[in-house]
Amino acid sequence: QVQLVESGGGVVQPGRSLRLSCAASGFIFSGYGMNWVRQAPGKGLEWVAVIWYDGSNKYYADSVKGRFTISRDNSKNTLYLQMNSLRAEDTAVYYCARETPAADWGQGTLVTVSS
Amino acid sequence: QSALTQPRSVSGSPGQSVTISCTGTSSDVGGYNYVSWYQQHPGKAPKLMIYDVSKRPSGVPDRFSGSKSGNTASLTISGLQAEDEADYYCCSYAGNWVFGGGTKLTVL
Numbered sequence: 213q214v215q216l217v218e219s220g221g222g223v224v225q226p227g228r229s230l231r232l233s234c235a236a237s238g239f240i241f242s243g244y245g246m247n248w249v250r251q252a253p254g255k256g257l258e259w260v261a262v263i264w265y266d267g268s269n270k271y272y273a274d275s276v277k278g279r280f281t282i283s284r285d286n287s288k289n290t291l292y293l294q295m296n297s298l299r300a301e302d303t304a305v306y307y308c309a310r311e312t313p314a315a316d317w318g319q320g321t322l323v324t325v326s327s
Numbered sequence: 328q329s330a331l332t333q334p335r336s337v338s339g340s341p342g343q344s345v346t347i348s349c350t351g352t353s354s355d356v357g358g359y360n361y362v363s364w365y366q367q368h369p370g371k372a373p374k375l376m377i378y379d380v381s382k383r384p385s386g387v388p389d390r391f392s393g394s395k396s397g398n399t400a401s402l403t404i405s406g407l408q409a410e411d412e413a414d415y416y417c418c419s420y421a422g423n424w425v426f427g428g429g430t431k432l433t434v435l
Binding site for chain 1: 330361363365367372373374375378379384414416418420423424425426427428429
């Protein structure tokens with residue numbers, strides 16, 4: 213069955229960087245677009261970024277454009293989110309999700325931006 | 328990329344029907360037939376309940392249905408059950424993707 217496992221979350225100071233990973237299994241990873249979606253504590257869902265199946269196209273929410281970079285390594289079945297210049301408002305659980313609409317989600321990894 | 332507008336909360340008794348609205352603009356909900364709905368229980372990942380306005384993924388009960396009129400999409404849950412109590416989010420294609428603010432469904 214489809215499995216998505218995020219990792220890399222933690223506590224980081226404002227202005228610093230963090231890289232999240234999402235290990236995929238149970239499907240042909242290279243055949244699907246992938247998304248990052250986040251959820252601030254007690255708040256709603258926010259789409260963050262999408263990458264096409266072959267990495268040829270990437271799109272970002274305005275709130276992270278220029279600071280976050282989505283990428284993938286199809287040889288490792290892994291999705292990444294490089295987060296730079298982190299702000300307090302980036303504090304959230306970050307989910308990876310397969311395709312859009314997303315029928316498959318990971319369990320999420322918590323990123324806390326705090327001094 | 329403004330969030331779609333949902334009521335903050337709705338409620339209903341077991342067996343009743345409830346409808347959750349999701350209002351956007353002609354640039355998102357009204358412009359594409361790509362509205363989806365997600366159910367989220369506390370501490371859990373979202374679950375896809377409806378996609379492409381009215382299609383149900385395999386395994387989702389037919390008590391859940393979706394529709395759209397103009398710039399407003401709706402999720403209707405009929406025959407409410409206790410396990411339907413959760414947060415519900417709409418999502419629409421808008422060039423990129425935009426979610427609604429979420430609606431808390433309480434089963435009385």
